[in-house]
Amino acid sequence: MRRPICEDDLLAFVDGALDDERRFEVETYLASDDRAMSRVSTYRNQSAALRQSLDYVAREPVPSRLNIRNIVDGRSRRRLFSAWQVAAAATVFLAIGGTCGWISRDLTSMPSAGVAALAIEASASYQAFAGDLVRPVEFRPDTRDELAILASETIGGPARVPDLSASGFRLMGGRVVPTAHGPGFMWMYDDDKGTRLVMMTRRMEVDKDSTMREAKKGNVNAWTWSQAGIGYSMVSAKSAPELKSIADAAKAQILPI
Amino acid sequence: MEELISQIEPMIPALRRYARGLLGDIDTADDVVQDCLEKVVAHWSRRKNDDPRTWVFTILHNLAANKLRQRSRRGISVDIDDVQDTLFASEPTQDRNLFGKEVLTAMETLPEDQKGILLLVSVEDLTYGEASKILRVPVGTVMSRLSRAREKLRQALEKPKANRANLRSVK
Numbered sequence: 001m002r003r004p005i006c007e008d009d010l011l012a013f014v015d016g017a018l019d020d021e022r023r024f025e026v027e028t029y030l031a032s033d034d035r036a037m038s039r040v041s042t043y044r045n046q047s048a049a050l051r052q053s054l055d056y057v058a059r060e061p062v063p064s065r066l067n068i069r070n071i072v073d074g075r076s077r078r079r080l081f082s083a084w085q086v087a088a089a090a091t092v093f094l095a096i097g098g099t100c101g102w103i104s105r106d107l108t109s110m111p112s113a114g115v116a117a118l119a120i121e122a123s124a125s126y127q128a129f130a131g132d133l134v135r136p137v138e139f140r141p142d143t144r145d146e147l148a149i150l151a152s153e154t155i156g157g158p159a160r161v162p163d164l165s166a167s168g169f170r171l172m173g174g175r176v177v178p179t180a181h182g183p184g185f186m187w188m189y190d191d192d193k194g195t196r197l198v199m200m201t202r203r204m205e206v207d208k209d210s211t212m213r214e215a216k217k218g219n220v221n222a223w224t225w226s227q228a229g230i231g232y233s234m235v236s237a238k239s240a241p242e243l244k245s246i247a248d249a250a251k252a253q254i255l256p257i
Numbered sequence: 258m259e260e261l262i263s264q265i266e267p268m269i270p271a272l273r274r275y276a277r278g279l280l281g282d283i284d285t286a287d288d289v290v291q292d293c294l295e296k297v298v299a300h301w302s303r304r305k306n307d308d309p310r311t312w313v314f315t316i317l318h319n320l321a322a323n324k325l326r327q328r329s330r331r332g333i334s335v336d337i338d339d340v341q342d343t344l345f346a347s348e349p350t351q352d353r354n355l356f357g358k359e360v361l362t363a364m365e366t367l368p369e370d371q372k373g374i375l376l377l378v379s380v381e382d383l384t385y386g387e388a389s390k391i392l393r394v395p396v397g398t399v400m401s402r403l404s405r406a407r408e409k410l411r412q413a414l415e416k417p418k419a420n421r422a423n424l425r426s427v428k
Contacts, residue, residue: 047379053357057277058270
C-alpha cells in the first residue's frame with residue numbers, strides 16, 4: 001500500500017529533498033489537488049524571491065573587517081601579548097597566595113556536604129557552561145514554568161525558576177548536571193551586555209533550611225541557600241553585593257512550597 | 258590556521274547573507290558576522306567533530322538571536338544621519354524585484370526561530386537535519402516551524418494591499 005502524502009512531503013517537495021520515487025508520488029498527488037498545488041507553488045515562489053532579494057549580499061565584495069586572514073593575524077598578535085600578561089599575573093598571584101592564602105576560606109577548601117558543597121557544584125557548572133558559545137544549555141523552553149517542570153522532574157522535588165528580568169537578566173534555558181549529591185538542574189540567564197548568570201538546584205540532605213551564604217573563587221561569586229530541603233545557588237562574575245541583591249530577589253520568588 | 262582559512266573563507270558571503278536576512282540591515286549583520294568570525298578563530302581547535310559549516314552557522318545564529326532579543330527589549334535606535342543609508346536605502350535588486358521586497362518585509366513579522374529556519378532551508382540550501390543541529394531542535398520541530406513560517410508568509414502576502422501597508426508601518 002502507498003504511504004499517504006503528508007504535509008512534510010509537500011515541504012520536502014518544495015525544497016527538492018525527496019527521492020525520485022516519492023517525488024513522483026507527490027507530483028501525482030498534486031495533479032489531483034489544486035489547492036495543495038497552488039500552496040506548493042506559492043512556497044516555491046517565496047523561496048525564490050527570498051534568495052533573489054538577499055543574494056546581492058553574497059555577491060558583494062567582503063568588507064575588509066570580515067577578512068578572515070586579518071582576524072587570524074590580529075588574534076595571534078594579541079595572544080602573544082596576553083601570554084606575557086598571564087605570566088606576569090601568575091607571578092603576582094603566587095606571591096599573594098603564598099602570604100595570604102590562609103585568610104580566605106574559599107571554594108577550594110572543598111567541604112563535602114550542605115550549601116557549601118552546592119556552591120562548589122554550582123560554580124563548577126558555571127565554569128563549564130557560562131563560557132560555552134555553542135551549547136551553553138540543553139533545553140530552551142518558551143516559558144519559565146516549562147523549565148521549572150523539567151528541573152522538578154530532574155531533582156525529584158518542587159523546584160522554581162525565578163524571573164530576573166527586573167535585574168536585567170533574561171532566561172536562556174537549562175540543563176541536567178550530575179553532582180556528588182544526586183542529579184542537579186542548572187539554568188542560565190544573560191543580560192544585554194552578554195554577562196551570564198547561572199542558577200543551580202538540587203535536593204539537600206544536609207542544611208535543609210539554610211540562610212544565604214557567600215562563596216568566592218577568583219572573580220566568580222556565589223550565593224547559596226536552601227529551603228524545605230531544596231537548595232539553590234546563584235553564580236556569576238558580578239560583584240558579591242550586586243549578586244546578593246539579585247539572589248535576594250530570586251529567593252523572595254522561591255517561597256517554600 | 259591554513260585549514261581554518263581554507264574552510265571558513267568561502268563561507269563568509271553566505272554568513273553575511275544569513276545575518277542580513279535575520280537582522281534586517283547590513284551593518285548590524287556585519288557586526289554579528291565579525292563577532293562570529295572572532296569566536297570561530299578563538300575556538301577553532303575546540304570544534305570537535307562537527308561539520309564546520311553547521312558549527313559556524315550555529316555560532317552565528319546564537320549571536321544573531323541574542324542581538325534580536327536585545328533589540329526587542331530596547332527598540333531600534335538609529336542615528337538620524339545614518340537613516341538615509343541603513344533603513345531607507347534602496348538595495349540594488351529591489352527595484353527589479355518588487356515581490357522579493359514584499360516577501361522580505363513580510364518575513365520581518367515572523368518570530369526569530371521561524372525566520373531562521375526559512376532562511377537556512379530556502380536561501381542557504383541546508384538540509385532539515387543541518388537546520389535541526391543549528392537551531393538545536395528536533396527535525397520534527399524544524400518541519401512544523403517551516404510549515405508555519407511559509408503559511409504565515411502566504412497569508413500576509415495574499416492580504417489586500419491596504420492592510421499590508423499597515424503591516425509595514427508597524428515594524
